[in-house]
Amino acid sequence: MLHLKKYFTEGLIQMAILLSLCGVRVDVELEPYLPSSLHEMILGPTSALTETQFHNLRNHLEEGLHPKSVELDGFSTAQRLLGWVPHAELETWLVQREPEPLPIRSPDQASLLERIPAEIERELTALPVEPQAELEDEEEKEDTETSLQECFRLLEETFPSTEEQWLNDAGGGVEDLESQPSDRDPLLFSTDNPSMDFELHWQDLLNIMEPENTDMDMASSGHNLNSRPSGTFRGNVSGTLSNCCDNPATEADQETLLMETHLQHGLLEPLTESEPVLLPLTPTTELDDHNSALNTQDTLNNIDGHPLNSPPDQTDLLAEEPLEDFSMELMEEDNIITFLSQIYVGRMEPEHLSGIDVNFQSSNSTIPLEGNVMTQDLAGSPPSHLLGYEDNEDDLPIPLSDLLEDATILDEIRLLDQALEEGFSPEMAARLEDESYFNHELAEQEICNKIAVTENHGRPSTHHHGNSTDCEDELDSDSGLSLDFSHSPASPCTSEASSCSSSSTSSSFYVSATGSSFSKDDEEDSEEGLAGSDMEAVMMIKQEELEEEEMGAVGGENHENKLVPVDYSDHSLFHGFSWLEHIGHDHTYNMPWSSACSIPLGKMPTKHAKSARQHDSVKPYPQSFSRSISENKIWSRDERRSQTLKIPFSNEVIVNLPVEDFNSLLSNYQLSEEQLTLIKDIRRRGKNKIAAQNCRKRKQDVLLGLEDDVSSLRRHRSRLLREKRETLRHLQEIRRHMEMLYKQVFSRLTSEEGSPMDATEYMLHFKPNGRNSKKQSQKDKEK
DNA sequence: ATCAGCTGTCATTTG
């Protein structure tokens, strides 16, 4: 009796408080139903509350104050509350029962005042309900439910007319309330004219409930989506009354309570039989569309994994969109949540609900949420053929797949592919040509400019420097030639700065430096474009990427090794490679002589001045002579020799004069054999020195050019791969479109007898020339 | 002290 008192009292008081807070006047008149001893025990000697106290309490509750505030402590007992509950007003209220059972609370806790305002606040603010993870043991729940039932029965007896009214208004939903009182606290309506206000109140409640439902679904969908039991959803509008009351604290609670309730009250079977089954739905963006039922049907038809639903190649192709799949999977849950929330709040139209119910029922709860079904182009599909298969998923797929596998269809698809290929190949090739090499040239031009800027900023006026400072610098060149103006990999003063070719080759260093990232970008693009390609393409691309990585490892790092077998003579093979124009016997590779000739003999600055000085210090030259030279200009060895032998020409002249001029010059002077030998050696060494510089420059250019070409070829290859993927994707779309057309055509075709044509017995043939010619259906007896 | 890069030089090859 004690526990009866507890449940009875708490439940009733809870109800009364909630009703009163809504401004509903309720006359519970509890006292007559209570034994005098119990009543006295409940109310106690201090049960009398003043009207002021009650209003204070009510104000606190309405202000959202925590029920454990000091002022509320004075009203913390149920007995005290009972005193004024009978005069509350009952308007409309929806009570969500806390999952935690009442008896758990200790008597000294202000359980009601704690819990009820919390619920009120939760309802009013529509905040997500924190899941109450733990459920108490079954016995306590049963006790709780039993007590509440008793409370409700008591309430019914207390104001039967009101109850009857809203029961009648609510229709079947009230039966749910009646039959499952333990699921949730009842939805109570009692106004002066309940039948009029019912819908309005209900709509308000829906509005309040909606976000909470969504939030709860969101909270629960992450982990419990697929395991959602079928009984948690009532897919009809009439049933939404009870469903929308089904505002569970948590989904787990809801499930548990439902299961328990159904087991206890024998409602499980009606639920599962008559109510639509809520199953995981593959979310689509078309869910909001009212035509989504069709799409859903197709989606589910593809989802169910029946191999015959789609051609094998298509499934293969579809299976190879990992990125899209991934993104779709990311989208799924949100869409499911949205969809479910729509269903919960009754936003979807009944026919949709029914259609979806059919789909749900025909689907398996373990439907793999394949996102690739989203890529199906279902636009334009006539609903008829889809609806025709709606009731039986086994009707459509088999013949259709056979059709699609048929050689004729494949041939037609091939024709389409060919047409497609013919359509884009020339322009694509042209675009490739343009993009690839135009970009290449653009990049080279940019790099030329960049190099010019870099040289101007980073190494200001090396020419100038050479001309201005060479007087202080010593030459150590044996030939006495200034070679700093000439280009060398280390010497930035490239005399062919005007030569864009040289710049391009040296600039190719920048290209290659950025080429890796460039290629990487392209490869990333390739990865992006990977979605939608078929397995073959993916495998091939992966293989090619592996090869590319290997190639990059070789070409990027060990390009020296690649340089060796290069056949420079085969210019046709390397057509378009800018560095090739410097390959071969290009004797004008470096012609900086105009500036060099202006440089006085022995004034060429070199970095070897110091070493030359060291050389000189070793050599048996007079110290005074050496010092005088070092003061003015550093003389090279050949320069000193020429000075020693009194050669009348400068080394610069000796080296740079053309052969004819040089010979005529020699013939004009009477020179000793020693002098002639020295002059020829100076010329030879000077020539060879420049030649060596040119040679090294050329080698460097070749190397850089190869790196540049590697980068360019990689970009080209990535572009080609991307084009290939796009083409495959396009082909896939065409195939899907063909499939849809096939479905449409067969859905409209009828045989001579008027019966629908079986796709397994008929085939569609395209006339070879004819877009004008309609598709012909011929009986395919071979089938 | 060591090393990588640059440069000059020589011998050889090539056109």
Add this chain to the structure above:
DNA sequence: GTCAAATGACAGCTG
């Protein structure tokens, strides 16, 4: 055959 250029190899210098 001569010559200039190219190139491989080597050595010295420098940072």
